[in-house]
Amino acid sequence: MTSKYYNLRIACDDKLGIVAAVASALSGRGANIAECNQFWDARTNKFFLRMGCIFPEAIAKDTVELALKPAVDRYDIKLKVEDKTRKPKIIIMVSKFDHAMLHLLYQIKTGWLDAEVAAIVSNHEEARALAALEGIPFHHLPVSKDTKAAQEAKLLELVHETGAELVVLARYMQVLSNELSTALFGMIINIHHSFLPSFKGAKPYHQAHERGVKLIGATAHYVTPDLDEGPIIEQETERVSHAMDAEDFVATGRDIESRVLARAVKYHLEGRVMLNAHRTVVFAP
Incomplete structure (x- = not known):
């Protein structure tokens, strides 16, 4: 049997x-x-x-x-x-920077990540061709201040229709509403291109370069109504130097972001992450 x-x-x-x-x-x-x-x-x-x-x-x-x-x-x-004998479904959301999404798709293809991508969602058209190449349904959901509520309602409907268990923000450069963040609490993972809680908001690598930091990093966390303050799942840092310019920081950061997000998604899908108030317990293998 x-x-x-x-x-x-x-x-x-x-x-x-x-x-x-x-x-x-x-x-x-x-x-x-x-x-x-x-x-x-x-x-x-x-x-x-x-x-x-x-x-x-x-x-x-x-x-x-x-x-x-x-x-x-x-x-x-x-x-x-x-x-765990059933392959979980995920939705990947991306804007224009696709490095983190590409790394996720590669790790799924190799079997390191055991998941099925039910959809790729973007507020831009750039990812459509890649989605078609991979045979993944693509949904272009542009967003503005006036259309945000309707756009997020479509996203929530897509989550229910596909049975997705996780939404991955792979450099999706839009702030989710409090309502959506609450409705999908514990089901949305974001990659923040900085070592939280430092350098929140826009252009964190440029902020870090301006401050002359010697370590930069990335943080994968659950999304909550409090911007960039959700429970942290995974982080990584890498040493940088005064000889590097801001774009060197960005290039280094992209590599870190891709690795950190993939590990966070893996830990979540394998049931290794448990919420402990504002923190997490992560039973990494």
Whole structure:
């Protein structure tokens, strides 16, 4: 019979016996725990657990949740069960700079990222030809102050129609409204071309160059109504020098952005990211 792989994410107040109760429930259904990560936040007394479980038969998700219900009720657990044998769908949004999108598409093509791109969305036409070459539906959704609400309504409709589980802002140079950011909270990842919380807003590499910094970087974070202040998933820095001009900073930054965004998307799709108030717990492999 076909086996089934589920990813379990658990968050609750820390108490004695949580792991034992969960493991016992899974064992009772014949599951083999293939991967296990846990973290106790001593400051808030919150406990986070991620388990990758292989069941010997094609057991339904509802059955897994039912088996865990006694532990969920006893420890007031927030539980999320994800079928990892199913390829998740994503929507990539891009403006004119396409380096981060190209890197995502390449990593999907090689199999390092396990995802299906349901659509490429842009407020410009430049990405249409690439989408056609890759056989990906392209949606040109131009936006202005007067059309922003209608444009975002179309985007939200597209998310529902495609069943996309994640929207990736691969250098999409538009600020999302508070309403959309709230509606898709935890489902939108942005790559910020700077090492947040420093140098927010426009042209951060030029800001960094002006200040004479010795390290530049990029930050992948969840989008929230607070601009560039969402929970951070992944970051990376690289050393620069006084001999480099602002465009050298930009070129270096583009490489960093592509890598950081791809890792953040991978961690999210593999269920390795758990929200902890304004921060994240990331069980990187």
